[in-house]
Amino acid sequence: xxxxxxxxxxxxxxxxxxxxxxxxxxxxxxxxxxxxxxxxxxxxxxxxxxxxxxxxxxxxxxxxxxxxxxxxxxxxxxxxxxxxxxxxxxxxxxxxxxxxxxxxxxxxxxxxxxxxxxxxxxxxxxxxxxxxxxxxxxxxxxxxxxxxxxxxxxxxxxxxxxxxxxxxxxxxxxxxxxxxxxxxxxxxxxxxxxxxxxxxxxxxxxxxxxxxxxxxxxxxxxxxxxxxxxxxxxxxxxxx
Amino acid sequence: xxxxxxxxxxxxxxxxxxxxxxxxxxxxxxxxxxxxxxxxxxxxxxxxxxxxxxxxxxxxxxxxxxxxxxxxxxxxxxxxxxxxxxxxxxxxxxxxxxxxxxxxxxxxxxxxxxxxxxxxxxxxxxxxxxxxxxxxxxxxxxxxxxxxxxxxxxxxxxxxxxxxxxxxxxxxxxxxxxxxxxxxxxxxxxxxxxxxxxxxxxxxxxxxxxxxxxxxxxxxxxxxxxxxxxxxxxxxxxxx
DNA sequence: AAGTGGTCTAGACCACGGC
DNA sequence: CCGTGGTCTAGACCACTTC
Numbered sequence: 001x002x003x004x005x006x007x008x009x010x011x012x013x014x015x016x017x018x019x020x021x022x023x024x025x026x027x028x029x030x031x032x033x034x035x036x037x038x039x040x041x042x043x044x045x046x047x048x049x050x051x052x053x054x055x056x057x058x059x060x061x062x063x064x065x066x067x068x069x070x071x072x073x074x075x076x077x078x079x080x081x082x083x084x085x086x087x088x089x090x091x092x093x094x095x096x097x098x099x100x101x102x103x104x105x106x107x108x109x110x111x112x113x114x115x116x117x118x119x120x121x122x123x124x125x126x127x128x129x130x131x132x133x134x135x136x137x138x139x140x141x142x143x144x145x146x147x148x149x150x151x152x153x154x155x156x157x158x159x160x161x162x163x164x165x166x167x168x169x170x171x172x173x174x175x176x177x178x179x180x181x182x183x184x185x186x187x188x189x190x191x192x193x194x195x196x197x198x199x200x201x202x203x204x205x206x207x208x209x210x211x212x213x214x215x216x217x218x219x220x221x222x223x224x225x226x227x228x229x230x231x232x233x234x235x236x237x238x239x240x
Numbered sequence: 241x242x243x244x245x246x247x248x249x250x251x252x253x254x255x256x257x258x259x260x261x262x263x264x265x266x267x268x269x270x271x272x273x274x275x276x277x278x279x280x281x282x283x284x285x286x287x288x289x290x291x292x293x294x295x296x297x298x299x300x301x302x303x304x305x306x307x308x309x310x311x312x313x314x315x316x317x318x319x320x321x322x323x324x325x326x327x328x329x330x331x332x333x334x335x336x337x338x339x340x341x342x343x344x345x346x347x348x349x350x351x352x353x354x355x356x357x358x359x360x361x362x363x364x365x366x367x368x369x370x371x372x373x374x375x376x377x378x379x380x381x382x383x384x385x386x387x388x389x390x391x392x393x394x395x396x397x398x399x400x401x402x403x404x405x406x407x408x409x410x411x412x413x414x415x416x417x418x419x420x421x422x423x424x425x426x427x428x429x430x431x432x433x434x435x436x437x438x439x440x441x442x443x444x445x446x447x448x449x450x451x452x453x454x455x456x457x458x459x460x461x462x463x464x465x466x467x468x469x470x471x472x473x474x475x476x477x478x479x480x
Numbered sequence: 481a482a483g484t485g486g487t488c489t490a491g492a493c494c495a496c497g498g499c
Numbered sequence: 500c501c502g503t504g505g506t507c508t509a510g511a512c513c514a515c516t517t518c
Binding site: 049060081082083084085177178179180181182183184185186187188202203204205206207229232233234235236237238239240 | 289300321322323324325417418419420421422423424425426427428442443444445446447455469472473474475476477478479480
Binding site for chain 3: 309
């Protein structure tokens with residue numbers, strides 16, 4: 001039997017896509033059996049190896065679970081742990097309405113530690129963006145972002161009071177954010193931060209320092225976040 | 241050509257194993273080319289699909305990287321982020337000599353919040369283990385572990401002052417630790433903790449609450465850790 | 481053009497699980 | 500026993516990269 005069509009998407013991907021769509025539409029619920037390799041091969045008129053490839057690939061993606069001698073079943077929906085999300089995305093996923101006040105946007109060249117974190121030479125110019133974040137009118141975090149001014153000076157005039165920094169970067173600057181290395185510790189609130197967050201001086205805050213990389217491994221930004229510990233909880237999952 | 245031997249390990253796994261060993265022995269360094277599918281098929285006297293399976297599987301495991309039209313190459317060694325490690329393992333991997341002092345081991349039945357974390361009924365009996373951890377003679381963490389007394393009462397007499405709790409669990413109780421969900425925040429040191437850790441009262445501490453599961457998804461233990469923020473830094477990597 | 485990985489066939493037998 | 504996934508063959512053509 002000849003190949004159905006040249007220059008089109010591979011058969012195993014078509015089959016995969018159909019199954020995914022059925023799952024996403026709720027036609028197959030977690031635990032339900034997915035058609036067997038032989039069934040798929042017959043229905044889609046492909047060889048066993050091809051049907052198998054479709055299912056194996058779905059398994060690799062975590063969409064299904066295969067049990068020898070038994071069958072292939074829809075996997076429990078994955079909870080995404082440790083995902084790199086913007087503040088806006090995090091709040092959205094908890095259906096809270098986020099707010100954010102830009103305290104400062106300017107170009108600086110005198111915070112040398114920041115330049116090191118961004119892998120820039122010590123006197124490079126850097127965009128500094130300071131924002132107070134709140135939910136339901138209550139401030140809970142002070143976030144300071146640093147980016148190379150050479151690349152991102154346009155941010156000085158971007159509408160950051162109403163749009164996510166992540167979204168702006170990904171759309172206007174065509175950078176694909178990939179991953180972040182974070183350092184987490186606890187630190188007492190300095191007077192200004194305490195005032196801004198509405199907590200007593202020296203109140204313990206969660207401090208998170210992120211270096212965020214593009215998918216290609218290039219440093220894009222450095223973020224220093226101070227979080228009210230009574231309002232913010234970092235949740236992570238780690239594996240052995 | 242017939243199958244070489246029944247009841248033995250699959251050909252693709254044998255081929256995989258050989259390649260892995262060469263890599264681990266340093267015979268192939270990161271970036272080096274691995275033999276092509278056709279090469280492997282010829283040398284090991286298997287079909288192309290089988291040789292292919294070996295390489296595809298190695299790629300899934302992250303050991304190699306495949307580039308269409310170019311070849312298969314040894315991947316850069318993975319740095320393990322966010323790994324669930326015992327204190328002993330963490331210190332060992334930084335070549336520091338860990339110390340640990342058992343402050344308390346007893347069975348309790350009155351901390352109801354703990355029972356909830358362990359998914360036990362509210363009045364179940366629970367082993368409570370409190371340890372002060374230090375490096376180079378300096379205390380830096382207070383860790384309290386809780387485990388079901390029904391399963392782990394033998395820990396009351398285990399030599400925990402000199403052996404890792406993880407190791408004991410995995411060897412003596414045959415539990416395979418799998419993953420942990422953690423909540424991280426900042427909290428002021430209470431008087432007793434401050435005293436034990438040698439810091440001022442109300443000093444900000446990093447608080448990590450872990451629920452640790454077996455590979456089968458069963459809750460094994462709950463750990464409450466308080467870390468001196470000046471000596472301990474949680475490092476995580478998250479992906480988008 | 482030569483070599484690589486990617487897709488695919490039309491079968492085969494094996495190992496496992498449930499009935 | 501039957502159906503499932505797991506391994507495997509001996510080829511084929513395609514798409515891509517490098518020279």
